[in-house]
Structures are given as structure tokens and as C-alpha cells.
Amino acid sequence: MALKIESGQFIRSAVSEADFLDDGYPQVAFVGRSNVGKSSLLNRLLGRKSLARISSTPGRTRAINYFLINSSFYFVDLPGFGYAKVSKQVRRDWARLTEKYFESVSDPTRVIQLVDAKVGATNLDREAAEYFDSLGVPTTVVATKIDKVPRSKQIRQLKAIRNQLMLSNDSALIPFSAVRGDGVKELWREIGSFLQHPSSSHQATLGAS
Numbered sequence: 001m002a003l004k005i006e007s008g009q010f011i012r013s014a015v016s017e018a019d020f021l022d023d024g025y026p027q028v029a030f031v032g033r034s035n036v037g038k039s040s041l042l043n044r045l046l047g048r049k050s051l052a053r054i055s056s057t058p059g060r061t062r063a064i065n066y067f068l069i070n071s072s073f074y075f076v077d078l079p080g081f082g083y084a085k086v087s088k089q090v091r092r093d094w095a096r097l098t099e100k101y102f103e104s105v106s107d108p109t110r111v112i113q114l115v116d117a118k119v120g121a122t123n124l125d126r127e128a129a130e131y132f133d134s135l136g137v138p139t140t141v142v143a144t145k146i147d148k149v150p151r152s153k154q155i156r157q158l159k160a161i162r163n164q165l166m167l168s169n170d171s172a173l174i175p176f177s178a179v180r181g182d183g184v185k186e187l188w189r190e191i192g193s194f195l196q197h198p199s200s201s202h203q204a205t206l207g208a209s
């Protein structure tokens, strides 16, 4: 069943913990390296070009951007990590904000981790996957820009990403193209099943520590 987007609304940018939202709505958090295709994916999922563009306006690329969808759940656009052009200090600040987000959020959270299908999973992607795993946050991996990988190489490339991220065989790896629309239905299905049964494993893990 495809979720119908009735409304999507930019709520706020958070640059520090004080601005985080934790008000009872489930949160679907999107993460990935800069340039991985996150804005394009969000635009494609929401069918609203103007929404994800908000995240790329100056001052907001390093922030956590919250969008309220259908007045019932959040899309949380986390800052892109591993952007080569920024200083180490700025990179650390980004990592810190993301860590603070996961440490403080108590609402059910699901991570959608984006990996570039053509580039494959980098060390940073792998570190991120290990981090979410250590937190016990359920993660769905999306291989973006699949249209850039020749059909004959897709299976091999997806398998490589699985290995690099040490994904178990039963966890989803969704090939996605913002250009062609591949994977849109599959990703909405994943998000929809999370929203129907928001997992409590994240809180259980955090509560235990």
C-alpha cells in the first residue's frame, strides 16, 4: 500500500539540542554522505520539490531539518557526513549533532541510510552503519542513483554494498533512482510498515544503557 502524502510541512532547523523535536510523532531519519542524493530522494518521495530544497539553503545544510508529514510523522533530514570540502572541525561538529540527536530522541525512530550505488559503501558509510547498529536503531539501506549502474553490474554492486556494510540477508537494501523512480514504492512500503508498528527496540537499547 502506498502512503498518500496529504501534507508536508517544514517545521524547523535544529543546530543544537535545544531545538530538537521529541513530541510523540515517529521520526524517519535520512542519513548519508553529502551528494549521495538525499535531497533528490526526499523530493521524489514527497513529490514536492520545494520541501527538500529548504534543507539546502545556506545555514541549513549543517542543521537537522524537520518536516512534518500528514500531521502524523516526521521526516528528519540529518546533515550529510564526510563532505571533503569542509574542515575536520566542521565534520566533528556534524557528527556531534547527529550523535546528540540519536542520544536524545525518545520517539520511535527509523533510519534510512543512503549509499551511492555506483560509488559503493565507503568507510564512512560503514562507520555510520556500525554506529546505528550499536544504538540498536533499525536501519533500512537505500542504494541511490541505481540508474548510473549498468544493469549487468547491479547485482554484483548491491552484493558488494551488502558485504561492505555487513548487512544481514534479511535486512532490506533498496535500489533507488530519483531520476526514474525505481524503489519509491519499496521505500514507502518500508516506511509504512515502520509507521504501523513503530519499533520500541531503540528506546529499549537506550534505556538499558
Ligand SMILES: Nc1nc2c(ncn2[C@@H]2O[C@H](COP(=O)(O)OP(=O)(O)O)[C@@H](O)[C@H]2O)c(=O)[nH]1
Binding pocket: 032, 033, 034, 035, 036, 037, 038, 039, 040, 041, 080, 144, 145, 146, 147, 148, 176, 177, 178, 179, 180
Ligand atoms: N543519475 C542520478 N543522479 C542523481 C540521482 N539522485 C541525485 N542525483 C544527482 O546527484 C547530485 C547530488 O544530489 P542531491 O540530491 O543534491 O544530494 P545530497 O547532497 O545528498 O542532498 C545531483 O547532481 C543530483 O542531480 C539519481 O537517482 N540518479
Ligand SMILES: [Mg+2]
Binding pocket: 038, 039, 040, 055, 056
Ligand atoms: Mg541535499
